Amino acid sequence: MSIIAVTSEGPSLDDQVDPRFGRAAGFLVVDLETMDTRYISNGQSQVMAQGAGIQAAEIIAREGVGWVLTGYVGPKAFKALSAAGIKVGQNLEGLTVRQAMERFKSGSIESAQGANRTGR
Amino acid sequence: MIVAVASGKGGTGKTTVTASLATVWDGPLVAVDLDVEEPNLHLFLQPAISGSQTAHMPVPLVDESRCTYCGACSDLCQFKAISVMGQLVLTFPEMCHGCGGCLAVCPEKALSPGQRELGEISWGRVGQVVFLSGRLRIGEAMSPPLMRRVKAKLEQMLPANGGDAIIDAPPGVSCPAVNAVIDSDVVLLVTEPTPFGFYDFQLAWEAFSPLGKPLAAVINRAGLGHDAVYRFCREKGLPILAEIPYDRSIAEAYARGRIITEVSAGLRENFISLRDKLRDLARPGPSGKAVHA
Amino acid sequence: MREIIIISGKGGTGKTSLTGAFAHLAGGQIICDLDVDAPDLHLLLKPSRERQEEFYSGHEAKIDPGKCDGCGVCASLCQFGAIREKGSGYAVDLLRCEGCKVCVAFCPAEAIGFPEKHCGQWYISATRFGPLVHAQLFPGAENSGRLVMVLKQQARELAKAQGADLVLCDGAPGIGCPVISSLSGAHLAVAVTEPTPSGRHDLERVAELCGHFQIPLAVIINKYDLNPEETSRIAGFCRGRSYPVAGRLPHDLSVTEAMVQGLVVTELPETAFSLGLKRAWSRIRELAGLGCQGQAAASL
Incomplete structure (x- = not known):
C-alpha cells in the first residue's frame, strides 16, 4: 500500500509525530511513490466531547490510506481503523514524520495487533 | 413539594439530612436516592425493598441488509456512537446518549432501537416512607440517563395532585447535580463551614440560583472552620434553615449507620423545624408544582 | 514517570x-x-x-426566534425535554440540552444554530x-x-x-x-x-x-x-x-x-x-x- 497517514504536529515532514491519534493536531498524508504530501488539520476534533479517535479514523479512511503511523491508539479508534482495513504502526512518538516514514519504508514497523492506550 | 438536597x-x-428529614416527615413521602454513582440512602433508611427493574437506554441496532452506507447517521451523531467505515457500519453503544437522531435520519429504516444497560432502579418502604433509588452499573460512564428514568418512576409514584418527595442529590455542581435538582420545588444546600465547604457552596449557589427555585442552606458541623459561609448567606439573602453542631459523638453515630434524629431529641427538634421551614419556603410558588421557564 | x-x-x-x-x-x-x-x-x-x-466541549442548540415558525418538530424529537414553548415559538433549555444536534438537523425552517459550548x-x-x-x-x-x-x-x-x-x-x-x-x-x-x-x-x-x-x-x-x-x-x-x-x-x-x-x-x-x-x-x-x-x- 503506497499511501500512508502520519499523525503530525504540523504540515511538514520535519514536524514531530503527534503521539495522539484522535486528538492529533493533524495528519500528513504521504504518497510513497510520488512523495506528494497533503496535510489535513484535525482542529475540529479538539472540541469534540468524545469520539475523536473514531472521527479521526473516518477522516483518514476517506484518504484511501493503507497505514497510519502514530503514538497511541485507543480501543475504539483501533476497532474503527481495523474495520476500514487500515493497519496501525504505533509507539512512534519522539520521531519526526520523515523519520517515521523512513522507518516504515525500511520495513521495520510492525502492524499493531491492538490498542496501546486504555479506553476513554 | 419536591425538596432536592444538594x-x-x-x-x-x-x-444524613435526607434520612433525618424522612424520619420526621408528617405525611406521605417518597425518599429518592438520585446519587446513582454512589447511592447510600438505603444504608441509613434500611427500607424493605419490594421491587426493582433494570434500566436501559435505546442504542442503535443495524440491519446490514438494509444499510446502503450513506453515512447520514454517522454525520449526525455528535458522540461518534455510530460510524460508517467504507462498507461497514460500526456502533459504539457505550458512547450513545440515546438521542434517537440516527434512527430518525436513516433513509432506509435500517436502524432499530437496541438496549444498553444503565443500572438498576429499586423501590420499597420503611414505615410510612416510600423509598426509591437508582444504582449505576459499574463501568457505565453517564449518570443522567439513569437519573431521568428514576425521576420518571418518581412521577408515577407521586399522586397526581402533588405529594412530597425528598431527593438525595449527587455531589458537585455539574450535569448530574443539576439533573437531580432541576425538577424540584426547593433546593436545600448542605454545607460545612470549612474553606472547602464554603468554596463549593459558592459554586453550588452559582449553579442553582439561575434555576429560579427557592434555595436554602443547612450548616453541618457548625463550630468547625470559619464564618465565611454565614456572611455569604446573609449577603445573598439565603436562609439558613438549620445548623447541626460539630460533635464527635454525632460523627461516631453516623459511622455506625445511625440516623442522627434518633440519637438526640434536640436534633430531632431541629429537623422538625427544618421540615416546617421547607414547607413555608415552597409555599409562595403556585400550587406547589415546579414552574419551568 | x-x-x-x-x-x-x-x-x-x-x-x-x-x-x-x-x-x-x-x-x-x-x-x-x-x-x-x-x-x-x-x-x-x-x-x-x-x-x-x-x-x-461539544455544542449546544440555540433557536433563532426570528426564524422559528413554531412547528414544534424540534420539541417532538428532543429526547431530553430540553425544548419548551416560548411565546409563539420554541426555546432551548440549555441545562437540559445534550448537544445531540437532532433538532438542528430536522428543523424545517433552519432556525436552530449549533455553536460550540464554552464549558470552563x-x-x-x-x-x-x-x-x-x-x-x-x-x-x-x-x-x-x-x-x-x-x-x-x-x-x-x-x-x-x-x-x-x-x-x-x-x-x-x-x-x-x-x-x-x-x-x-x-x-x-x-x-x-x-x-x-x-x-x-x-x-x-x-x-x-x-x-x-x-x-x-x-x-x-x-x-x-x-x-x-x-x-x-x-x-x-x-x-x-x-x-x-x-x-x-x-x-x-x-x-x-x-x-x-x-x-x-x-x-x-x-x-x-x-x-x-x-x-x-x-x-x-x-x-x-x-x-x-x-x-x-x-x-x-
Whole structure:
C-alpha cells in the first residue's frame, strides 16, 4: 500500500509525530511513490466531547490510506481503523514524520495487533 | 413539594439530612436516592425493598441488509456512537446518549432501537416512607440517563395532585447535580463551614440560583472552620434553615449507620423545624408544582 | 514517570487534604486537580496562575426566534425535554440540552444554530510544592471527562519537560465519566475511605471500577477510630481482594485547622495524624514503583 497517514504536529515532514491519534493536531498524508504530501488539520476534533479517535479514523479512511503511523491508539479508534482495513504502526512518538516514514519504508514497523492506550 | 438536597462538596451530610428529614416527615413521602454513582440512602433508611427493574437506554441496532452506507447517521451523531467505515457500519453503544437522531435520519429504516444497560432502579418502604433509588452499573460512564428514568418512576409514584418527595442529590455542581435538582420545588444546600465547604457552596449557589427555585442552606458541623459561609448567606439573602453542631459523638453515630434524629431529641427538634421551614419556603410558588421557564 | 490518582467513591473522606500533604511530601513533582467540578486543592496550594486557557466541549442548540415558525418538530424529537414553548415559538433549555444536534438537523425552517459550548477554563500554575495543573468547569456545565483528559495530557507533558518522576492527581467523587477518565493511564489509584457504612459501600464500588479498568488499587482508611469495627471490616475486605492498606489515620481536627490557614497538614507541627500520613506516603511511593529514593518524607 503506497499511501500512508502520519499523525503530525504540523504540515511538514520535519514536524514531530503527534503521539495522539484522535486528538492529533493533524495528519500528513504521504504518497510513497510520488512523495506528494497533503496535510489535513484535525482542529475540529479538539472540541469534540468524545469520539475523536473514531472521527479521526473516518477522516483518514476517506484518504484511501493503507497505514497510519502514530503514538497511541485507543480501543475504539483501533476497532474503527481495523474495520476500514487500515493497519496501525504505533509507539512512534519522539520521531519526526520523515523519520517515521523512513522507518516504515525500511520495513521495520510492525502492524499493531491492538490498542496501546486504555479506553476513554 | 419536591425538596432536592444538594451540596457541591461531597461528604457534607446530604444523606444524613435526607434520612433525618424522612424520619420526621408528617405525611406521605417518597425518599429518592438520585446519587446513582454512589447511592447510600438505603444504608441509613434500611427500607424493605419490594421491587426493582433494570434500566436501559435505546442504542442503535443495524440491519446490514438494509444499510446502503450513506453515512447520514454517522454525520449526525455528535458522540461518534455510530460510524460508517467504507462498507461497514460500526456502533459504539457505550458512547450513545440515546438521542434517537440516527434512527430518525436513516433513509432506509435500517436502524432499530437496541438496549444498553444503565443500572438498576429499586423501590420499597420503611414505615410510612416510600423509598426509591437508582444504582449505576459499574463501568457505565453517564449518570443522567439513569437519573431521568428514576425521576420518571418518581412521577408515577407521586399522586397526581402533588405529594412530597425528598431527593438525595449527587455531589458537585455539574450535569448530574443539576439533573437531580432541576425538577424540584426547593433546593436545600448542605454545607460545612470549612474553606472547602464554603468554596463549593459558592459554586453550588452559582449553579442553582439561575434555576429560579427557592434555595436554602443547612450548616453541618457548625463550630468547625470559619464564618465565611454565614456572611455569604446573609449577603445573598439565603436562609439558613438549620445548623447541626460539630460533635464527635454525632460523627461516631453516623459511622455506625445511625440516623442522627434518633440519637438526640434536640436534633430531632431541629429537623422538625427544618421540615416546617421547607414547607413555608415552597409555599409562595403556585400550587406547589415546579414552574419551568 | 508514574501517575498516582487519589480517589474515594464517597465525597468528603479527605482526598484533597491528603493529596495536598502528599504534594508537600513529594516535593517539586507535578500536581494535578482532576476534580474539575468542585476543585478544592487550590485552596491549600495557593497557586499563582501562569497560563490560562478556555475550554470548549461539544455544542449546544440555540433557536433563532426570528426564524422559528413554531412547528414544534424540534420539541417532538428532543429526547431530553430540553425544548419548551416560548411565546409563539420554541426555546432551548440549555441545562437540559445534550448537544445531540437532532433538532438542528430536522428543523424545517433552519432556525436552530449549533455553536460550540464554552464549558470552563484550565490553568497551569506555580505553587510552593511544584506546578499545579487545574481547571474550573462553569457551574452547571457538562462534565464529560474530556476536561480531565486535557489536564492529564498537560500534566504528562509538563512532567516530561521538567524531568519529574511523578504526576500526583486529586480525583473526583463517584464512579462516572470524570472518574473513569481520571483512571485512564494511571499506575496506581489510592482510595481514601472512612469507616462508615457509606464509606465502605462506596469503596467497594470504586474498587470494582478500578478492577474493571485494571488499575492497581491501594486504600487509606481515614478517621479509622470513628468506628473500629467498621475499620476491621474494611481491612478484611482489602485483605480478601489483595488491596494493600497504605495507612490508617485518626480522626483529627488539625486537618481542618490547616485548611483554614491555607496550609497542608504536614506543614503544621507533627501529630499522630501527620506521622501516619508520612508513613502512608512512603508505602504509596513503593506501591507505585517509585522506590524509597530521596526519602522525601525524612528530609522534611
